Amino acid sequence: PGFLDSILNFFDELGAGLVAPELLSEVKGYAPEKEKEIARLYTAYQRELVKRGLYDSGTLRHGLIEALSSKKWELPPSLKRFESIRLIDIYQFTPYRFELFKNLAIRMKVTIVLPTPDNRQRAFGFIVSNISKFEALGEQAGQLEIKFSQAGGGGLLALKERIFDLSPPDKESDKAEGLPVKILSCHSRYREMEEVGASIIEMVKQGGRRWSDFAVVFRDIKPYGAIVDDVFNRYSIPFYFKRGLSLGQNPLIRSALSLFGAINAGYGRDEIARIAGSSYFGRFADIDIDDAQTLYIEAGIIDGEPSVWRRKLKKTIAGRKGASRDKANRIANLTQELLDRLNRLKRQNRPPQFLDHLTRLFTWLKLSPESQYSGPKSDIIRFRDNNAYMQLIDTVSQARQAVEMMKMGSSPLGFEVIRDMLTGQINDRTTPEPGAADLNRVQALNIHDVIGLNFNHLFICGLNEGEFPLRAQARSILTEEERTAFNKAHIEAWPAADPEARKGRRVFDRSSDKWQEESLLFFQAIKAAGDTVHFTYSLQELDGTPIMRSLFIDDVLDVLAPGASTQERENVILHTGHLAIAKEAFLLPDPEEQKAKLLRDLFRGSASEQSLEERIGQIARGAPGWKRFTTLLSLAATERQRDDYFIEPDPEKKKKLANIYNASLTSQKEKINSLLVGKRKGRYSPTALESFGQCPFRYFAGKTLGLEAVEEPELEMDARGAGTLNHAVLEIFYKKMIKQKRLPLTGCDDEKNILRDTALKEFEKFRRKGLLGDMAIWEAQEEKTLSALIRWHDAEVEDQRKNGFIPVGVEVVFDFKSFDKNSDLDPYLISMPGGGGRHLTGRVDRIDIRADGNMLRVVDYKSGSNAAKYKKMVARDNLGRVSFQPGVYMLLARDWVMSKKMMDNVDSMRGGYRLIHLDEAVKAYVMTDGGKEKEIDDGSYLGAGNGAEQTPETFEGQVGSAIEKIESGQFYVSPVNCDYCDFPGLCRYIATAKQSAQTD
DSSP states (O other), X not given: OHHHHHHHHHHHHHHHTXXXXXXXXXXXXXXXXXHHHHHHHHHHHHHHHHHHTOOOHHHHHHHHHXXXXXXXXXXXXXXXXXXXXXXXXXXOOOHHHHHHHHHHHHHSEEEEEEEOOOSOHHHXXXXXXXXXXXXXXXXXXXXXXXEEEOOOOSTTHHHHHHTTOOSOOOTTTTOOTTOSEEEEEESSHHHHHXXXXXXXXXHHHTSSOOGGGEEEEESOOHHHHHHHHHHHHHTTOOEEETTOEEGGGSHHHHHHHHHHHHHHTTSOHHHHHHHHTOTTBGGGTTSOHHHHHHHHHHTTOSSOOHHHHHHHHHHHHTTOOHHHHHHHHHHHHHHHHHHHHHHHHHTOOSHHHHHHHHHHHHHHHTBOSOOSOOSTTHHHHHHHHHHHHHHHHHHHHHHHHHHHHTTOTXXXXXXXXXXXXXXXXXXXOEEOOTTGGGSOOEEEEEHHHHTTOOEEEEEEEOOBTBBTTBOOOOOOSSOHHHHHHHHHHHHHHSOTXXXXXXXXXXXXXXXXXXXXXXXXXXXXXXXXXXXEEEEEEESBOTTSOBOOBOHHHHHHHHHHSTTOOHHHHHHHSEEOOSSGGGSOGGGOOSHHHHHHXXXXXXXXXXXXXXXXXHHHHHHHTTOTTHHHHHXXXXXXXXXXXXXXXXXXXXXXXXXXXXXXXXXXXXXXXXXXXIIIIIITTTEEOHHHHHHHHHOHHHHIIIIISOOOOOOOOOSBOOHHHHHHHHHHHHHHHHHHHHHTTOOSOOOOHHHHHHXXXXXXXXXXXXXXXXXXXXXXXHHHHHHHHHHHHHHHHHHHHHHHHHHOOEEEEEEEEESOTTTOTTOSBOOEEEEOTTSSEEEEOEEEEEEEEEGGGTEEEEEEEESOOOHHHXXXXXXXXXXXXXXXXXXXXXXXXXXXXXXXXXXXXXOEEEEEEEETTOOOHHHHEEEGGGGTSOSSSSSSSSOSOTTOOOOTTSHHHHHHHHHHHHHTTBOOOOOSOOTTOSOHHHHOOSSOOOOOSSOO
16 A cells, blocks of 8 residues: 555656656656666556546646647637736646646736745745746746735734744844734643634634634644534634535544444444444434443453354343343344444455445444434534535445446455545545635634635644644655656756756655745745734644644744743743643633533632632522532532642652541541550561551551452462462471471472472362362463472572571461460560560561571562562662561561570571572572671661660661551551552552562
């Protein structure tokens, strides 16, 4: 498709350049590797047109110029009625236009009126290069005359005279203060049109202006057409499109084309629901679209082939009864019929069959322009839609005729190609508006349509990079150098009998010409403004994609703020709000916007109470339910306080905004102490402390309130279940090895057999409890899990051989017997800053010792393999703040090995994680100190010992500080990150929980 577009575009340029096939074959040396093939293709193309009795634009142009060049040709009656032809602001003269007006000038007066050029090359360079074509004619110019017009005066004269002036600015002489010019920066295209509409309404309200005094101008109106239609209708602004709105943007046509959208999206749920909910399709008139969407969602449908829809809908309907089942059956039957018909259309790869199926589908859907809408402008809407409907039928009919005429009936073009050809024809059409020229309306114009016109108030919109100036499309099959060479070779190959006209026969423009043409268009648009001009641009597309403003905005700023600093220039631009309702209520032209503004102010407190009372009174004064409404106001105040807290980025300001509605329970300190210190005996596990360190509110929801996430059924064992299974296998294996005194591991087959047998027994236990998920899936995973355990064993052998640490305890429990009868030792006692003590409990996965150095290592198993994450957890800066396990477990393990008399003294400790799924021992163990320097266990950092007083700088001191915050009710919503959080919907924090690839 890309090559086809390029070659057809190239042929069109040759046609406009009056290059016949026989002349093209004589043009040589411009592209040695391409030119012969290009000439053959062009000749074959022209021969095929003749064979089929067809004409393209190039053939018609060439024929007209040949006729005009004949001395026998006389002016037709349609031209004889006029004394002269006057061309106003037509400035681009291709060889076809050049020859057309040159020949007409022999027989009648032709006047070309252009802006008076000056030294501004960007504004007038394109005009000068085109004028030179006629100036070179000399005596052959006939009755052709070139005249220049001056830019109109008024308050905008300074802008018109200075735009694109590259001379150095003089702050004193070039001041442009008070110019009636505004630059609007808008969040999106939609907001851009809202600002334009609101500005027009405000200016009309000021008096002395009619709607017809305004024009809204675009380089390309297509991206804005539907938005203008929607916004201006909402704002009750009378308007019309000079060339009509693109047919493809008409609501009825959008509904018709949504059939293709559903196929493109793989029969997506939203796309199918959009078809079923369209008021233009009578087939679904008796169906409630909300019921249909509910059924689709209950069936778990996102997208899928018709067979997938059928199976899921059938299963969902089976669970319904009575009237509910009958209603669901009707929705399902119509939906299935639609899907089957769409699927048949998708399989059509030849034009006749495609058009037949599409027509039958329209008929089945009962596509109709007769909307049920009966509100304001219903007659206009009915006219618009009926016209669009007739054009759609006509487009399909013409497509049939073209297929028959070009004998394409048996050509397997493919669904996508035929679809694109049809939608292209539709988008090339426009829909007229009733009586537009006779009414007092705002005009919406393409940039070419405004040239030569005058409007008191002009809005030049869509000033974004790539749009205005329009980005040059690299569609030619020739490079810039080859196009330049072609121009030269073409002139040399052209008959020498007419040397004066050679300059006008240049076929291809230079890239610099395109840039100058865009600048000239911008200048011409400004010239059409009389009293005021607004320049507008957007910061992003409707889908959020960022877009840059046009360089023309900077050219305007050069006039408005010459020699100013970057910040001073930016201050000239009016940066509008992200939402229209950010304005004052009385400035909002749309009643729906006013209601939305009122609701926003209620919840955000952005309006005074008196203002709110007045605005609410206009709607609700004297209405029933006022008491209920005051309750809602109270709730709104609460929500406003919560929003203020969540939105505030500054941590210190955030604390001041904390209250009982956003998890600051300092006023409930006694109740919290009763729960945590009384009932729980002041016991804290490192897991709970880490939850608090990651996010205080997470601790509150999970540990204080005891809330649990809803577990969704899964076909396979989740990451948490897999971790539990691995823990069980490794615990039992090492218990056997310790009991049988078979440590350190040697890597023998007997050890591996014991590990394998242990794993199989645990697998069976988990199977009986239903914890392995779907057994068919588990059978595929079982051998993979066993292989991973063997690799774990190999890494353990390597570690014990190199580092000398030997496991002496597994799953060691630290707690009071009254809470856990399996406890091996009482919890660790720490002193609190305010007096008293608290107890640190825990279940340590593994305790290793190295007797020859009185060294201790505490190991916590992790199923994840994200070593970088765990390295952060064992860093000293994070211990006691967001990470607690390594430090607490080292304190507990030290007491345990001493109580068991395994060591007389512990000279060195380290703690951290064993990443089960990493096979290299050096990477699998992530420890404090990294196994090198004694950064953590330096004799003072961890603490003074069980029950001793601590300083705030020690790990124990930081643990005490965290517990103090818990017991004082400081459960702020302030997450370090939201990974693995079960309560994202409860806290309503702006950062939602994320699924991580590494789960523990």
